[in-house]
Amino acid sequence: MLHQGILDLFREDPWLAFDLLALPRPSRGRPVDRQGIAEFDAGDAHVSVRQGLPDLVLVDDESDNDNTGAVLVIEAQRRSDPEKRWRHPFYQGAMAARYRRPTWVIVVSFSRAMSALLRSWSEGPPPRVDALVLDVDSVPPVLDPNAARERPTAAVLAATLHAQVADIRATHVALRAIRHLEAPRRRRYTAILMSAILKHQRSELVQELIEERYIDEKEDEFLAIERLSGTYHLGHEEGREEGRQEGREEGRQEGREEGRIMERRAVLKDMIIALLEVRGLPPSRTDEAHIRGEDAIDTLRTWAQRARHVPSPRALFERASDPER
Missing domain, CATH: 3.40.1350 (Trna Endonuclease; Chain: A, domain 1)
Structure with missing residues (x-):
């Protein structure tokens, strides 16, 4: 992500x-x-x-x-x-x-x-x-709230670079700066910021989001991250559009059902990758291709559950069931 x-x-x-x-x-x-x-x-x-x-x-x-x-x-x-x-x-x-x-x-x-x-x-x-x-040496962090609000793209990019060296000052500024944006854009920027945070700082950031009323403190932390990351919303919209196209082209119930399946696949694949990234376990290109190449809904659901606690992306695939597609 x-x-x-x-x-x-x-x-x-x-x-x-x-x-x-x-x-x-x-x-x-x-x-x-x-x-x-x-x-x-x-x-x-x-x-x-x-x-x-x-x-x-x-x-x-x-x-x-x-x-x-x-x-x-x-x-x-x-x-x-x-x-x-x-x-x-x-x-x-x-x-x-x-x-x-x-x-x-x-x-x-x-x-x-x-x-x-x-x-x-x-x-x-x-x-x-x-x-x-x-990089972190050529791009200074955007710490001026006014500058961050005026150009949120610059604030978000700078924040992601500095988050990689455990400096999340610019992330805090960027999160406040994007609060006034429309919901889809705010979710997208939040997803980028969340995916750049190092694992040991994730709890601190989630706590800030709770205090800033981004999320309800009663929510499960990873469910909150999933919601904030925008992957559900993005996958839902992409899958729904694919379903619409399929329905128009086929004009049959089979097309609509295939669209719903594609929607669920898109949601699950994006969610798996987002969960790994916010845990500080970004999948390699090979692992991401493995995830995106999987079409079995039951397998994707299993991987989405495992993505919350596996020690590495590769462990996601161990002993995975291979149900009928």
């Missing part, structure tokens, strides 16, 4: 990195999500960069002038990944060739080791990594 939440902040506020780093915006337009797809010809070879390689690609290409506009390749890194030494230059070159615009790589790094690698790759033998790095 933290990874996806960070990308959503940039979809909402594309120039966030430039403003946080006090750099001039490279264009006057508003970059929009192009879903990371690039196709271009290189001589006789056709090269395709498919969705899912760069985490997010935002493009401002409204002008006919190739020297104006901008392409923003955005990556969120929770762990050190030496493979990005080779991928980031490729992303930058591929997107520049596709859109024929100045292209920036922006990395939100939650790992000081990853940040150190990125900076070291900017020097030495080619290909060099030319990236704007947003």
